[in-house]
Amino acid sequence: MGADAATPADSALVRRSNLSLVLRRFRDEGPRTRARVADETGLNKATVSSLVAELVDRGLLREGQIERLGAVGRPGQVIELDGRRVCGIGIEVNVDYVTALIVDLGGRVVADERLPLDVPALRPDAVLDATADLVARAVSAAHRAGSTPAGVTVAVPALVDVGTGTLRFAPNFGWRDMPVARALAERLGEPPYPIRVDNDANLSALAEHVAGAGAGVRNLVYLTGEVGVGAGVISEGRLLRGSAGLSGEVGHMPLGAGTELCGCGRRGCWETTVGLGALLRMAADPKDPVRDPARDVEDRLTELRRRAEEGHERTLTALRQIGTDLGTGASVLVNLFDPELIMLGGYFAMLGDFFLADMTESLRTRIVDPNATRCEVVLSTLGFSAAARGGAHVALEGVLADPTTVPPAVPEGSERSSSLV
Missing domain, CATH: 3.30.420.40 (ATPase, nucleotide binding domain)
Structure with a gap:
């Protein structure tokens, strides 16, 4: 076999990369035809058609109206972002409240909840218990809406080791070296979705950059x-x-x-x-x-x-x-x-x-x-929802990077997955 021959693993990696490229195009630029995506990405039309078909099958895109740009040439069908099947959950723990915001891939808010909580006055275990309960309710709300969480991101006003999900120092909480991601995963029974932790200002800036006035x-x-x-x-x-x-x-x-x-x-x-x-x-x-x-x-x-x-x-x-x-x-x-x-x-x-x-x-x-x-x-x-919205955006980034993490949609009339309880 020649050294330049592509392996199945290489082919799968290329396809995931192309799926990501096409999905981001629809997320960032809005509805468009397959032909336009081919022109914009440099991919050939057959490849784009195959990629779009897979993304539609996974419930991330949907077919829209027929676009007619005059009488010459074949009309093209507009494809648009759907994304209702998958969502990101952003959680914010701050000095006097905890909040949850569920945002689907199309940017729609599925549900939100905020609870007053005097965090500095409580023991860390009590705050983490309350936060885990809020996450569990958010996951249930997502499932009731027919959406599967791609991940949970927790915003905290603290120095954070993002790689390990560890809160290093939260001056206004009085917390140091708290493994927040690990503690929440244990309380939630080691869920299938990733749990991340990040600084609240960083996540708010990301939210503004993606979906706010900035x-x-x-x-x-x-x-x-x-x-x-x-x-x-x-x-x-x-x-x-x-x-x-x-x-x-x-x-x-x-x-x-x-x-x-x-x-x-x-x-x-x-x-x-x-x-x-x-x-x-x-x-x-x-x-x-x-x-x-x-x-x-x-x-x-x-x-x-x-x-x-x-x-x-x-x-x-x-x-x-x-x-x-x-x-x-x-x-x-x-x-x-x-x-x-x-x-x-x-x-x-x-x-x-x-x-x-x-x-x-x-x-x-x-x-x-x-x-x-x-x-x-x-x-x-975005008000007080900015950090949680940024967290939801980060949670959804995994889907944008690899759309194959979302399983194909269950055909209409079939029994729903038992995970959507």
Whole structure:
């Protein structure tokens, strides 16, 4: 046999690669005909027809309308992404809540749930138990919708070893060296889908880059607006992780006043002046219901927004101060990364219209060359779901990389797989 002869393994690898290429084309560019895909990818028409047929058989694509572009030539049938049979589950564990979001391959939200949870006040085992219960409910909801989870990705406000799914340090939880992925897999009975763990700001940045207001923007910085403040940085279309995957902990830049103790054990961290805790301290007394971590965070922020809209001076003063301090820290990020967009997420997005002018003014006075910088500050449209949505996107990446992980669809009228309970 010649050295250049293709082995069956080589052929299978090439076909998986081509299936991925075609599926991504439909996911990224929308409906198109087989002939157009052949032109765009350089694959021959027979190969594209075979690949599309397999992706249709796996329930990832579906045949649409006939496209007629004039009277000359044969009409082509439009193929479009389906993706209802497979979904990604994004989970976020944050200081005062846990949330789940199920997104199918077509980008449709299948279900979502958020529970108030005072994470720092609970033992890690109790938090992991609650998280595993939430995952189990999400998986059941996916199955009821006729969708099979491709994976689960857990977002945490922490330094994370992504390769092992280990939380290295979560200052606002008080956790160190917690094998989150392993612990959840054990609680869920070693499920067939992979469980990953990643930083919440990184996943939020990915969500914005793929499906949010920053979709398609190649250089952006996403700032979380939670008790902690983190940054996810997209540079030239790629997420920056740093040499050890620990980048983005901007909340601990020494830009604070130095009076409040940070969760990391230091004073003077930026998040002690712009994090949610800082806003609540400035805007409300300790007994005020908006400072009750047992209440849903969006309910509390809705109340603060109502007060701001009614002209409550203490609330407005607090928000203006947040804007000024936010601009100070953001200027460091603009000078470092020169992004096209700074995306404000979490509570920043929910209340940002009250402090955006103050932030922009503070930012422009501190960046190196305001006239040359093209950076725009915008509010996230994904709200508190950004990290979970990014997690669902990461979970679905395995399907996009290898569509053969999705089994062929059960023919209509046949008995459903016992896994879809």
